[in-house]
Amino acid sequence: MRFNDALSGFVLLALAVFVWATAAGFPKLTGAPYGAAFFPQVLAVLLGLAALVLIFRGIQAWRNGEAVIQAGAWVRNPARWLGLGLIIGALLLYSGISASLGFHVTVFLIAAVLMIYLGVRVWLALLVAVIAAITLWLFFARVLLVPLPGGVLTSILW
Amino acid sequence: MDVLGNAFDLILDPYVLAVVALASVFGLFVGAMPGLSATMATALLVPVTFFMPPVPAIAAIVSCTAMAIFAGDIPGALLRIPGTPASAAYADESYRMTKNGQANVALGAGLVFSILGGLVGVAVLILGAPVLAEFALNFSSFEYFWLALLGLTCSVFITPQSQVKGMVALLLGLLLSCIGIGTTSGHPRFTFDNLELMGGVPLIPALIGMFALPEVIRYVLSEDRHLPLTQRRFGKILAPQLDLLRRYWRGLVRGSLMGTVIGAMPGAGADIAAWVSYALSKKFSKTPEKFGHGHPEGIVESGASNNAALGGAWIPALVFGIPGDSITAIAIGVMFMKGLTPGPMIFMNNPEMLYGVFFAFILANLLLLPFGWAAIKSAGYLLAVPRPILMPLILLFCIVGAFASNNTVFGIMTMLALGLIAYLMEENNFPVAPIILGLVLGPMLEENFLNSMQKTQGDLIGFINRPIAGTLGVLTILLWLSPLLMRLWRNVRVQPRTS
The missing domain is CATH 1.20.58 (Methane Monooxygenase Hydroxylase; Chain G, domain 1)
Structure with a gap:
């Protein structure tokens, strides 16, 4: 724009x-x-x-x-506005509820919704989102010891 | 020699080697993805280096960027989309070579001459930096003030679009650096009573916000998301390079030296080095008419140049603490976080660490040969990674990276705010790199000014009556006046003809 x-x-x-x-x-x-x-x-x-x-x-x-x-061509395309909203929403969502919902669930939701929006097949998006959530958790929380919030899964993970 | 031995041990530590290898693969991948730049690779890497000791942290950044700058050539040749801005100068040329069935020659030239250029850049860094550092030991706050100002001025003057917009970006960066409790005054500025802003704008979230998030936004808003791949299999990559070396060794030398010099200029980095060297190559070529029709000569020279610039950029960064480009600006930020203050003293207090960085550079350039070769061979698969899957993963990485530096969601909010601002700025032709230079150099500029004024009790004469400070000052002011002088000069020359 x-x-x-x-x-x-x-x-x-x-x-x-x-x-x-x-x-x-x-x-x-x-x-x-x-x-x-x-x-x-x-x-x-x-x-x-x-x-x-x-x-x-x-x-x-x-x-x-x-x-x-x-305005760029995307301005007249409601789907693009939705995409922009999803990105901003993802960051706000993580900031707002990751503490209570936990890192895994929040990250899974963000990744899955964005991929499905971008046209990835649903089963593939869900699969990649699960793998991404687990990999990022293992790398940042276990290797680098970043205190990522466990949320609803805390009792299972620790 | 003890220092060299210690530094060698530091870099050959298995942990460091593993970090370098992983950072290299990461750099190759990000560099090869169209739209994801070497700066972005560095920005995404920083949150991870945050948890490492200084030598592996810097080695990771060095190897990641060397790989990323080369890898940018791959989609340039195969898709005509430069993977990083540093490959833009010759993307068209190498794409034409691909069309002529010479993708292996074009990519091999990018690889081999990147390595050779990179090694020249490192050699100049290793030989030149200690000499300059000795000289810099005489510097006081007056000289550092001018140096910082000169660096910032250069970053504005090399803005390709509009210098006014470059200046706006720089001023915004400097203003961002004012936020928080100032070290000299101790008074909270522009914090709006927000406790987290007291510590200033957090660097890592700011970096991710400005260099990574806008790419995700741009991708989601783009209409054309399909990338057609022209070629998946390649002939011999390295064999044709001997012939190119024999024919164009002059270009290699010129490109490497030019790249190092441009890299060392504050604000100008690999992308500008590549453009200048491509133009020079054409100018000095015996066959300039072949340029633009799939001719490897320009690729040799500018490919060497952009990797040489990486080494060059570290010269002012290590010697004066003035970053040569946005990547070293990030690296300086990382060094500060590690409690290392770049400047001449580092050559005396931490020589092992310094030589460790030098060895990391050599290692990265040597590793580039096997890694780069493998990257070219697997380019078909690399470029086939579906971006609808990749982009959400990058967004996740942004989130975790912005969170991990302070373990607060404040980092994520900072990233979001600066990401949206950076996206809007780039859409409107404002460059983003000066912001990061301003953010990193702002405190240095202000502190050196205020400290100098304490010494002279407010008398500005101290800035010009010292020989080195005076020279630097005159240089800076001449640079400011240069557009005006150029215009006058042009008028004087044009008038006699028109009248």
């Missing part, structure tokens, strides 16, 4: 103003010529300048007939 540079520029300009204003509230260090606010504020000024250049260029391009937003 392509936005006109002016649009990106306005977002970046807002960010620059926000950074400057937030940094202005940082305390000054006694005796030190430059404090915690100095570096972020210099960056904010530079970012603001770059944003102005983008805005200027974007407006020129827009005058020359460039669309404000050029």
Whole structure:
């Protein structure tokens, strides 16, 4: 999805103003010529300048007939939106419920659903998802000792 | 000699060798997958290296990237889709060679000259780095400030699309590096009272978010997911290379040296080295008209160049702590996590570790011959791995990797946020690599500035009245002014003709 540079520029300009204003509230260090606010504020000024250049260029391009937003072909395809939603959903799902549901079940669900969405045959997707969940568990939890949540399977696994 | 012996023992440890072999296979696989870059391979490898001692961790990164850069040639030749951006310069040429029935020659050239170029890069690294380090011992915070700034400036100037967008990416990276409790001021910045942001943006989730997640998103949103494979069986891979070596040894030398130099320039890495060397090869060729019609000369030179760049990139990384490309930026992050501070002192305090890295480089390049040969032979199977299965598995790897560095879901949220931002930025022609340079170099830039100002009590003169600092400063400022000067120069030259 392509936005006109002016649009990106306005977002970046807002960010620059926000950074400057937030940094202005940082305390000054006694005796030190430059404090915690100095570096972020210099960056904010530079970012603001770059944003102005983008805005200027974007407006020129827009005058020359460039669309404000050029959407890729996928935007009109609800199936692609579903795919994007599945990826974001997978990460939110893992963050939200892996602690209670456990690593294996969560990872199995994510892998199986995504593969089926991408057109893998159901039995194959389920099989690969099971193998992936077990392999990742063995490698990260047993070899590298990452404390992955056991969840509902805790009592069986330990 | 004791140091060399110790370093040799370090690298020949069975554990290290096993790590190198596994990292090599991983690198070959990821590099050979279209759309999955060497940087992505490194980013996905980092969470695993997190659990290793320093030498195997760095050796894993070194061998993985050397393999990945070569493996990028495979889909370039067979599908006309470069596996990594570093192969893009000559993907078209090698695909034409495949069409002419010379896939074995094209891929063999990629392999053999990658190894030779890689070895030249390592040789320059081994010979050059200690000399530079001795020189760098005289540096103080003033010089390091300019060096960091020079490195960051280069990364913006080599942005192929738009320098303004490169600068925006760099500034975003630097701003990200401000988040958390600053080491010099001790005041929490931009943490929004979030306890986990106090420690700053976690590096590993940020890396995975910026270099791996966008590829998964791009794949899911792509309309054309079918990759037609043209060839599965190959003739002799290595035999034709002797003839190429005899004919194009000049290109090999030029490509290797050029690649090392470009790699050593902060911000410019293997992909730029390959483009420059391909262009040079054509310029100096006796038969430039053959280029673009399946001619191996350019592949020899740029294939050597992109692998040489890997070694070159480690020179500023080890000597000054300034990464030469996004891969060494990641490696510097890993070294910091291991409690190693790259810089001239590492040559005195940890020489074993340093020589261990050098040996790892040589080992990786030597292993490339059998591993790369096997990868070419099995390319048909490698490229047949169904991506609808692969991509969800990569997503799982991203999740576990982002989680494993801090054992909190905060890492996953960081990855998601930065992944979506990186995807949108790349869609809009903003480069992503400067962000990671900014994130890694930001603290160095700020701390060296503030420390310098403490020394001179706020007097900026210290940045220019020391000979080395002054030179670096003039160099940096000239670089900033260069677009303006170029424009003036062009105007002066054009005006007499038009008037």
